[in-house]
Amino acid sequence: MSLGWKDWNRNDIIYAVIAPILAILLIVLISKLPSIFGGGFGVVTGITMELEELVVIVGVPLVLGLVWNRWAGGASGFLMGSFYALYWANSFHGIHGAGTVLIAYILSAMLIGYMAGALNKRSENFIRLLISSVVAATIGGIMLFGIFQLSSANVVTGIVGFLLTVLARTACGAVVAVIAKVFMWYGITAVNKSNA
Numbered sequence: 001m002s003l004g005w006k007d008w009n010r011n012d013i014i015y016a017v018i019a020p021i022l023a024i025l026l027i028v029l030i031s032k033l034p035s036i037f038g039g040g041f042g043v044v045t046g047i048t049m050e051l052e053e054l055v056v057i058v059g060v061p062l063v064l065g066l067v068w069n070r071w072a073g074g075a076s077g078f079l080m081g082s083f084y085a086l087y088w089a090n091s092f093h094g095i096h097g098a099g100t101v102l103i104a105y106i107l108s109a110m111l112i113g114y115m116a117g118a119l120n121k122r123s124e125n126f127i128r129l130l131i132s133s134v135v136a137a138t139i140g141g142i143m144l145f146g147i148f149q150l151s152s153a154n155v156v157t158g159i160v161g162f163l164l165t166v167l168a169r170t171a172c173g174a175v176v177a178v179i180a181k182v183f184m185w186y187g188i189t190a191v192n193k194s195n196a
Contacts, residue, residue, distance in 0.1 A: 050164070054172045057084050057105055058140070061113025062133055062173065066120050066180040067189050073113025081109030097152035104147035112140035112169075124184050130177040137173030141166035 030051075060080050065073020085102040092098030119132035145165040148154040156165060183189070 050168055053084065054168060056080050057109035058112055058137055058169055058172045059176055059179075061109050062116050062137060062176040063180055063183065065113040065116030065118075065136070066129055066133060066177070067183050068117065069122060070114045070117030073115075073117040074110050075113070077109035077111065077113030078106060081106035084109070092153060095153045097154070100151035101148060101153050104144050104151075107147065108140045108144035111143060112136050115139060122189070124181075124189070126177070126181050129180050130174065133177040133180070134170055134173040137169040137176070138166060141169035144169075 057077070057080050061073050061077035064076045085105045088105070089098075089102060092102060113136075115136035116132050119135060120128060123129065123132075145156065145162050148156050148161075148165075
């Protein structure tokens with residue numbers, strides 16, 4: 001059955017117009033929080049930057065690795081890690097050792113996506129999704145922190161730096177497992193169930 005041009009309902013307006021507009025306004029508000037609270041690099045800026053990092057180089061590769069396969073996870077990790085490294089490349093321009101930090105973003109994202117897909121093996125079992133996601137994100141965070149330590153341009157050091165790098169990714173892994181399961185409920189997987 002095809003919908004005609006007059007076949008609109010209240011949910012169409014709520015979920016296709018109002019919800020996306022509210023999401024955009026929320027993102028703009030979050031991006032403006034540092035200037036609202038005095039500018040400079042503070043807690044709000046740090047949290048915003050960490051959320052951006054987690055979405056780009058952890059969330060996307062994890063989701064694709066979990067719902068599709070290890071190759072999709074690894075390839076998306078390479079692409080998203082490369083985009084993130086390019087985003088930061090100008091800030092590190094000319095700093096000795098910056099290449100190690102930038103490549104760490106790429107390698108960590110690739111590892112996370114590939115490992116999540118390899119561990120999950122297209123399973124739709126939530127516990128397996130959760131374990132695969134958390135393990136991949138945690139190991140990716142440990143590797144990222146370790147590679148950072150090889151660079152003279154590194155500013156992420158000590159136990160606090162380790163905890164921020166690793167625990168943020170572990171928490172992201174748990175959240176992404178839930179998101180991947182929701183994707184699977186709606187049929188967004190690599191396996192076509194109509195032919196199975």
